[in-house]
Amino acid sequence: MPEGHKTHYLASEHNALFAGETLGVSSPQGRFSADAKKIDGCVLASVRAVGKHLFYEFENARIVHVHLGRYGSFAVQDSPPRPPRGQVRMRWIGSAQTLDLRGPTQCRVIDHETQTEICEKLGPDPLSGGKKSDVFAKVSASGKPIGGLLLDQTILAGVGNIFRAEILFEIGMDPKLPGNEIDPSRFNDLWKSMTKMMRVSLKHGRIISVTSKEAGKPLTQLGNDERFRVYGKTHCPRCNGKISQDKIASRKMYFCERCQRGT
Numbered sequence: 001m002p003e004g005h006k007t008h009y010l011a012s013e014h015n016a017l018f019a020g021e022t023l024g025v026s027s028p029q030g031r032f033s034a035d036a037k038k039i040d041g042c043v044l045a046s047v048r049a050v051g052k053h054l055f056y057e058f059e060n061a062r063i064v065h066v067h068l069g070r071y072g073s074f075a076v077q078d079s080p081p082r083p084p085r086g087q088v089r090m091r092w093i094g095s096a097q098t099l100d101l102r103g104p105t106q107c108r109v110i111d112h113e114t115q116t117e118i119c120e121k122l123g124p125d126p127l128s129g130g131k132k133s134d135v136f137a138k139v140s141a142s143g144k145p146i147g148g149l150l151l152d153q154t155i156l157a158g159v160g161n162i163f164r165a166e167i168l169f170e171i172g173m174d175p176k177l178p179g180n181e182i183d184p185s186r187f188n189d190l191w192k193s194m195t196k197m198m199r200v201s202l203k204h205g206r207i208i209s210v211t212s213k214e215a216g217k218p219l220t221q222l223g224n225d226e227r228f229r230v231y232g233k234t235h236c237p238r239c240n241g242k243i244s245q246d247k248i249a250s251r252k253m254y255f256c257e258r259c260q261r262g263t
């Protein structure tokens with residue numbers, strides 16, 4: 001599932017490609033047809049990411065709300081485009097580029113009020129100025145495991161299954177540690193690791209937790225199986241022990257029991 005770095009990356013890419021353009025909007029698959037009519041022929045004003053949500057605001061005050069979910073993806077091609085292939089939920093044709101969206105969990109036209117409601121339910125987003133103290137207040141008030149709290153979008157917006165595993169491994173924190181047992185200094189370590197990892201991942205457009213020194217090559221040259229330290233791995237890169245898998249907040253959590261103990 002795309003995590004927060006990806007939505008911010010897409011927002012910046014789509015702003016550069018389509019903001020200010022009059023777009024021909026359709027739904028080749030049909031499921032977005034009624035909403036497409038509300039913005040067809042309108043000018044896209046701006047694109048914004050909040051956590052894992054994308055908001056495309058048009059000059060007629062309509063907003064396209066997209067949540068990619070686990071299977072959603074965008075594809076860009078030159079205009080005029082080839083005929084749509086597969087299940088294209090939404091197609092935008094701009095003067096130079098065409099955008100196709102396939103398989104999102106959410107793609108609908110909303111108004112400002114609904115956008116505000118969605119954003120108010122989300123916790124701070126570290127990639128758009130979310131405050132450490134606001135997140136710590138929520139984490140330290142909960143007895144739930146930190147591995148689950150990091151996935152809770154009402155506590156923190158943008159972190160998903162890969163980031164949570166990589167962040168907790170980097171700082172050596174047990175994913176089962178209850179939020180209310182984390183002191184401010186350890187939370188500071190977590191926040192530093194998280195913001196740095198998310199910024200590096202935003203820059204590269206994909207999640208990267210290793211350093212170029214560890215990988216022995218520049219980050220731009222990493223293969224897909226070289227980007228993580230624990231996620232999807234069988235052995236710990238620090239102690240060479242076996243990586244454990246456990247369900248936390250109904251998602252598979254990867255961690256090293258030896259390197260991630262207590263606080």
Ligand SMILES: [Zn+2]
Nearest residue numbers: 236239256259
């Ligand atoms: Zn280890």
